[in-house]
Amino acid sequence: MIYLDNNATTKVAPEVEERMRLFFGAFYGNPSSLYDFGKGIRRTIEEARAEVARFLGARSEREIIFTSGGTESNHTAIHSALKAHPERRRIVTSQVEHSSIRNLSRSLEREGYEVVSIGVSKQGTLDWEAFENALTDQVAVVSMMWANNETGVLFPVDRIGRFVKEKGILFHVDGVQAVGKLQMNLSSIPIDFLSFSAHKLHGPKGIGGLYVREGIPFFPLFVGGRQERDRRAGTENVPGIVGLAFALGLAVGRFSENEKWIRSLRNRLEDRLLREIPESFVNGYGEARISNTTNITIARVEAETLLIRLSEAGVAASSGSACLTGALEPSHVLEAMGLPRELAFGSLRFSLSRYTTSEEIDMTIQTVSKLVRELRELNKSSLRGTSQAMPKQSETSEIASLARPPQILAGKFARNDGKRL
Numbered sequence: 001m002i003y004l005d006n007n008a009t010t011k012v013a014p015e016v017e018e019r020m021r022l023f024f025g026a027f028y029g030n031p032s033s034l035y036d037f038g039k040g041i042r043r044t045i046e047e048a049r050a051e052v053a054r055f056l057g058a059r060s061e062r063e064i065i066f067t068s069g070g071t072e073s074n075h076t077a078i079h080s081a082l083k084a085h086p087e088r089r090r091i092v093t094s095q096v097e098h099s100s101i102r103n104l105s106r107s108l109e110r111e112g113y114e115v116v117s118i119g120v121s122k123q124g125t126l127d128w129e130a131f132e133n134a135l136t137d138q139v140a141v142v143s144m145m146w147a148n149n150e151t152g153v154l155f156p157v158d159r160i161g162r163f164v165k166e167k168g169i170l171f172h173v174d175g176v177q178a179v180g181k182l183q184m185n186l187s188s189i190p191i192d193f194l195s196f197s198a199h200k201l202h203g204p205k206g207i208g209g210l211y212v213r214e215g216i217p218f219f220p221l222f223v224g225g226r227q228e229r230d231r232r233a234g235t236e237n238v239p240g241i242v243g244l245a246f247a248l249g250l251a252v253g254r255f256s257e258n259e260k261w262i263r264s265l266r267n268r269l270e271d272r273l274l275r276e277i278p279e280s281f282v283n284g285y286g287e288a289r290i291s292n293t294t295n296i297t298i299a300r301v302e303a304e305t306l307l308i309r310l311s312e313a314g315v316a317a318s319s320g321s322a323c324l325t326g327a328l329e330p331s332h333v334l335e336a337m338g339l340p341r342e343l344a345f346g347s348l349r350f351s352l353s354r355y356t357t358s359e360e361i362d363m364t365i366q367t368v369s370k371l372v373r374e375l376r377e378l379n380k381s382s383l384r385g386t387s388q389a390m391p392k393q394s395e396t397s398e399i400a401s402l403a404r405p406p407q408i409l410a411g412k413f414a415r416n417d418g419k420r421l
């Protein structure tokens with residue numbers, strides 16, 4: 001299988017797996033126990049915490065809380081911020097957040113909070129004017145993602161943070177797709193909370209963390225045992241914590257070489273697909289993006305069908321479409337970027353990792369191009385002779401041109417002069 005769905009999850013690095021195994025086997029004790037067997041494991045957790053803090057550029061290991069992953073970290077941060085300012089009833093976030101923030105926002109709305117979701121441009125960048133206007137003295141917390149999981153587009157968290165902090169508002173960043181993919185020094189960025197998750201960076205599933213800037217009031221989501229200095233109750237996931245710290249160390253340790261490699265493969269995939277496939281474009285092209293992600297819209301092709309065919313051919317990729325109440329819904333991210341529904345349904349995400357090879361990318365380019373040609377052909381012949389009118393190509397192109405910034409046009413599509421291609 002050619003695995004190009006690394007924003008969904010990643011394979012656990014073999015070195016990480018090996019390190020974790022010790023803590024399922026020989027060192028299985030409870031870190032809260034008073035005998036040496038437990039105390040040794042407690043020390044291991046504290047070492048892992050110090051490493052995570054160092055890799056993220058935090059000021060102190062006390063700023064790191066281990067959680068079960070990105071979703072829990074996101075919930076913990078918002079819960080804590082709302083408790084810190086019970087008199088403030090407004091939450092500011094964006095329209096392109098992950099479902100763990102979107103669905104939490106919906107549930108908070110039902111509880112009477114006001115949620116302002118800031119829109120984005122066609123390129124996926126934050127509507128700054130709307131953002132500035134939303135920051136009243138009623139805002140308890142601003143929650144924004146660092147890197148978008150569907151398009152890879154980065155929000156300028158440094159700039160956002162400076163603005164938010166000037167107003168005395170708490171700032172949470174969903175860093176799940178950024179940690180391990182960007183170099184960061186949290187001590188120099190005005191972020192109060194940062195969520196991260198091990199399974200996006202070649203660590204195990206079910207473990208993550210929340211950075212909480214020192215001095216910020218904190219209210220735990222889970223109460224019970226006294227783990228994590230009373231900030232997150234529950235017996236620690238020791239193998240997970242060890243795996244998270246080790247995986248992060250590997251990501252940070254070889255950051256530059258990995259980043260260069262992944263970016264070059266991603267660019268090759270993008271450039272070649274755009275060249276091979278007329279009427280295709282990259283969402284968020286030209287903006288600052290994480291290096292492993294590309295989201296490509298292919299007009300006149302249904303991404304779901306293409307994904308199934310790709311899967312049969314041994315390539316795993318994804319689309320942002322979600323199945324809600326039995327009907328397929330287009331990606332909320334692409335919708336927020338103003339992409340018409342029919343084009344959003346034709347969008348695919350490829351997300352690479354340091355394990356991706358150039359042969360895999362070449363094979364993917366060939367396979368995708370061939371399948372798109374076949375599907376478009378099939379589409380044409382299935383409509384021939386039926387009463388259903390095939391949308392004229394120039395019409396499809398027009399729809400595409402509404403959504404597409406001019407510099408990202410490729411191949412024949414770029415030279416579209418209104419005649420049939």
Ligand SMILES: Cc1ncc(COP(=O)(O)O)c(C=O)c1O
Nearest residue numbers: 069070071098149174176177197
């Ligand atoms: C941006 C973002 N936030 C949060 C999450 C949720 O993380 P987890 O799966 O660790 O709960 C994901 C996972 O896809 C994500 O991409």
